[in-house]
Amino acid sequence: MNSVTNVLIVGVGGQGVILASEILAEAALKIGLDVKKSEVHGMAQRGGAVSSHVRFGSEVHSPLIGVGDADVILAFEALEALRWAHCANRDATILVNDMRLVPPTAFASKGTKYPDDPFAELEKLGRRAIKIPADEVSRELGNVRLANTILLGSLSQRLEIPVTVWLETIEARVPKKTIALNREAFERGRAFLQ
Amino acid sequence: MKKLLSGDEAVAFGAWRAGVKFASAYPGTPSTEILETFARLPGIYAEWAPNEKVAVEVGIGSALAGVRTLVAMKHVGVNVAADPLMTFTYTGLNAGFVLVSADDPEMHSSQNEQDNRIFARFAGMPLLEPSDSQEAYDYIAYAFDLSEKFDLPVMLRLTTRLAHSKTVVDVQEETLEVAQRTFRRDIKKYVMMPIFAIPRHRALLERLASVQEESERSSVQNIEMQDSELGVITSGVAYQYARELLSTASFLKLGLTNPLPAEMIRHFAQRVKRLLVIEELEPYLEEQVRALGIECEGKKFTSRLGELTPERLAVALEKVGIKAAFAGTPTEPLPTLGRPPVLCPGCAHRAVFTALKATGAHVFGDIGCYTLAALPPLEMLHTCFCMGASIGNAVGVAKAGNSLKPIVAVIGDSTFVHSGITGLVEAVYNDARITIIIVDNGTTAMTGGQDHPATGKTLMGIEATRLDFETLCKAVGVKHVWRLNPLKLDDFEKSLRGSFLVEGPAVIIAEHPCQLYPIRQERVPMVVEAEFCNGCGACLRVGCSALLVTGELSSEGLPKVTIDSELCTGCEVCAWVCKPVAIKFPAAEEVMNE
Numbered sequence: 070m071n072s073v074t075n076v077l078i079v080g081v082g083g084q085g086v087i088l089a090s091e092i093l094a095e096a097a098l099k100i101g102l103d104v105k106k107s108e109v110h111g112m113a114q115r116g117g118a119v120s121s122h123v124r125f126g127s128e129v130h131s132p133l134i135g136v137g138d139a140d141v142i143l144a145f146e147a148l149e150a151l152r153w154a155h156c157a158n159r160d161a162t163i164l165v166n167d168m169r170l171v172p173p174t175a176f177a178s179k180g181t182k183y184p185d186d187p188f189a190e191l192e193k194l195g196r197r198a199i200k201i202p203a204d205e206v207s208r209e210l211g212n213v214r215l216a217n218t219i220l221l222g223s224l225s226q227r228l229e230i231p232v233t234v235w236l237e238t239i240e241a242r243v244p245k246k247t248i249a250l251n252r253e254a255f256e257r258g259r260a261f262l263q
Numbered sequence: 264m265k266k267l268l269s270g271d272e273a274v275a276f277g278a279w280r281a282g283v284k285f286a287s288a289y290p291g292t293p294s295t296e297i298l299e300t301f302a303r304l305p306g307i308y309a310e311w312a313p314n315e316k317v318a319v320e321v322g323i324g325s326a327l328a329g330v331r332t333l334v335a336m337k338h339v340g341v342n343v344a345a346d347p348l349m350t351f352t353y354t355g356l357n358a359g360f361v362l363v364s365a366d367d368p369e370m371h372s373s374q375n376e377q378d379n380r381i382f383a384r385f386a387g388m389p390l391l392e393p394s395d396s397q398e399a400y401d402y403i404a405y406a407f408d409l410s411e412k413f414d415l416p417v418m419l420r421l422t423t424r425l426a427h428s429k430t431v432v433d434v435q436e437e438t439l440e441v442a443q444r445t446f447r448r449d450i451k452k453y454v455m456m457p458i459f460a461i462p463r464h465r466a467l468l469e470r471l472a473s474v475q476e477e478s479e480r481s482s483v484q485n486i487e488m489q490d491s492e493l494g495v496i497t498s499g500v501a502y503q504y505a506r507e508l509l510s511t512a513s514f515l516k517l518g519l520t521n522p523l524p525a526e527m528i529r530h531f532a533q534r535v536k537r538l539l540v541i542e543e544l545e546p547y548l549e550e551q552v553r554a555l556g557i558e559c560e561g562k563k564f565t566s567r568l569g570e571l572t573p574e575r576l577a578v579a580l581e582k583v584g585i586k587a588a589f590a591g592t593p594t595e596p597l598p599t600l601g602r603p604p605v606l607c608p609g610c611a612h613r614a615v616f617t618a619l620k621a622t623g624a625h626v627f628g629d630i631g632c633y634t635l636a637a638l639p640p641l642e643m644l645h646t647c648f649c650m651g652a653s654i655g656n657a658v659g660v661a662k663a664g665n666s667l668k669p670i671v672a673v674i675g676d677s678t679f680v681h682s683g684i685t686g687l688v689e690a691v692y693n694d695a696r697i698t699i700i701i702v703d704n705g706t707t708a709m710t711g712g713q714d715h716p717a718t719g720k721t722l723m724g725i726e727a728t729r730l731d732f733e734t735l736c737k738a739v740g741v742k743h744v745w746r747l748n749p750l751k752l753d754d755f756e757k758s759l760r761g762s763f764l765v766e767g768p769a770v771i772i773a774e775h776p777c778q779l780y781p782i783r784q785e786r787v788p789m790v791v792e793a794e795f796c797n798g799c800g801a802c803l804r805v806g807c808s809a810l811l812v813t814g815e816l817s818s819e820g821l822p823k824v825t826i827d828s829e830l831c832t833g834c835e836v837c838a839w840v841c842k843p844v845a846i847k848f849p850a851a852e853e854v855m856n857e
Binding site for chain 1: 267276289293319370372395423424425427428429430431500501504506572573574577589590591592594595596597598599600601602603604606607632635639641688762802803804806808809810811812829
């Protein structure tokens with residue numbers, strides 16, 4: 070009955086989570102699907118946890134993905150992957166940018182700490198997590214903002230949206246002079262998954 | 264043309280299509296983007312008003328003058344605007360007037376989660392509740408038709424989930440034809456002194472009775488008959504969750520929810536064996552359905568708290584023995600280290616609260632980014648109620664007379680203009696010994712950097728007369744007014760202590776531009792000289808995301824701190840609290856080598 074694809078994109082305010090979900094939603098609209106995308110603005114630029122729900126298919130009702138019903142989670146940061154892992158369904162892939170952003174309030178936290186190895190924690194939960202070195206590769210390409218496109222490249226391997234549509238959508242959203250770099254970043258991201 | 268639009272954007276485009284030429288608002292999450300979007304469309308006038316009450320009052324003027332008018336605000340803004348609204352339903356109008364109330368179930372960015380459907384009923388406003396952006400776009404045009412047909416202001420209610428979700432909208436290129444109207448004097452209709460108001464109250468009830476007839480046959484009320492075992496009455500975004508989870512049930516989906524279509528509800532209830540009412544927050548529909556003498560189940564299984572979500576609704580349905588088509592598993596998240604929002608690196612509010620902390624004052628807060636200072640690590644505010652409340656709260660504590668500490672109100676520039684000025688007059692008139700700090704960052708920062716009367720620019724980008732806080736404070740009778748840059752922390756702290764010594768109210772205007780708006784500020788990052796850092800953590804207690812803990816330990820065995828040069832702006836607040844003087848600007852030759 071459920072012909073809707075659920076993608077949850079998570080990260081930290083300022084990392085580009087909302088832009089990534091805009092690109093995914095627009096790409097899905099371009100191939101003629103019904104799309105709903107939902108997140109809450111306001112705290113996004115102030116270093117808080119950010120999550121964006123994107124749902125697409127022949128007909129979408131709820132703008133929110135139910136807990137445990139996400140087909141793919143794309144995490145821009147390791148702790149955020151852990152925070153939202155329970156939202157994934159049992160067969161879901163969790164794609165995780167291999168980087169840590171320790172919140173500035175962490176030192177005052179009495180209970181929970183930033184985990185030493187968030188990937189090991191994900192494994193303990195029985196979750197299929199794939200590490201994407203997007204941050205590292207973006208530095209290699211000379212622009213940390215490309216991490217966003219690298220991650221979308223990896224995500225594209227798990228979704229039935231043609232590569233040409235992805236690239237067209239990304240190119241409309243990035244500065245003209247960075248189009249070639251973004252193409253390369255997208256391909257590098259795709260290469261991490263088969 | 265099919266576009267992905269948020270509910271807010273859909274309202275703006277829909278209003279433009281419906282021939283709206285005038286819009287006024289005060290920014291407030293989740294409603295802000297309505298006017299921001301509308302202001303960019305051709306051939307219209309759009310403005311930020313100093314507060315929601317003024318927005319409604321100018322909107323009334325524009326509607327009486329004969330121009331279709333949109334006024335938008337967040338739910339709590341309607342409280343501020345309630346005074347004109349409660350009488351506007353008596354008078355009625357000339358051209359259409361639609362008030363968009365953007366409610367915030369779950370309080371994503373608000374101090375309460377009041378359900379403004381009750382407000383619409385209280386004031387006697389027809390109420391429309393779209394369930395996605397397409398409906399928001401379509402209902403706006405319908406709202407103006409209703410407003411003009413029945414001579415009433417109409418409320419269109421969004422919730423955060425609708426306002427900020429993007430869904431597909433078929434956007435029309437053309438605007439609709441709207442009849443031209445002009446102002447005409449009619450004191451029996453527009454001068455609400457008792458002799459005229461008494462008949463207008465009667466006229467309001469008559470007009471609402473006509474809307475009731477409209478409600479019974481309106482195209483926004485939809486019966487979707489399927490299995491007659493289970494029937495659902497619902498409205499707004501709750502419809503979307505219910506539709507997805509109860510794919511075989513019959514639905515009465517209501518778009519016009521004040522007044523409710525009593526006959527239609529009776530008819531639907533007779534055709535189903537079991538009747539559920541599914542709605543967020545208050546039992547608004549449920550109580551009215553029961554008042555018709557119809558048995559139904561509503562808040563006995565769904566909560567009056569927070570938003571509905573697919574999993575919450577699935578769990579609620581299970582409680583009353585209904586199996587939902589829910590593909591997920593409602594599990595709790597792992598206990599994970601929290602990541603609360605914090606003041607931006609370089610934000611001057613941090614300096615204000617760091618100085619206040621050093622003085623040990625009692626601080627009363629207000630609505631804005633600086634409300635974050637209530638939380639660890641700053642922990643500096645005692646209160647946050649509503650726009651402008653800080654000054655009144657501080658006066659009250661001072662007059663109660665049992666506090667030995669200095670009493671301070673902290674209020675932002677936009678909030679001060681919105682509702683702080685009358686509080687200031689109170690402080691002067693009743694001679695309260697308090698310090699009022701206007702944290703003036705030159706923008707309405709929390710909602711994304713909107714202009715206001717003290718920025719010298721309008722929503723349409725035109726230069727405006729700039730409200731000068733110092734002149735204003737002196738004019739209302741404040742004898743001690745300081746204008747200071749809070750990042751000069753030594754001077755700022757001294758002046759703060761000085762303000763505690765004066766009789767009567769003192770005002771400190773703490774001026775420093777917002778880090779983000781209107782333009783991102785230049786950065787000159789600082790560095791930690793590791794050999795001097797003793798790991799005391801004093802800098803971490805100013806709560807800045809540019810400060811990071813390293814693995815390296817100091818001689819005291821405490822983790823040393825480093826600075827993220829991508830985030831640090833060089834505001835020097837952390838350096839001010841650093842006793843071993845380990846935080847510095849890099850020496851000139853190092854900068855040269857970079």
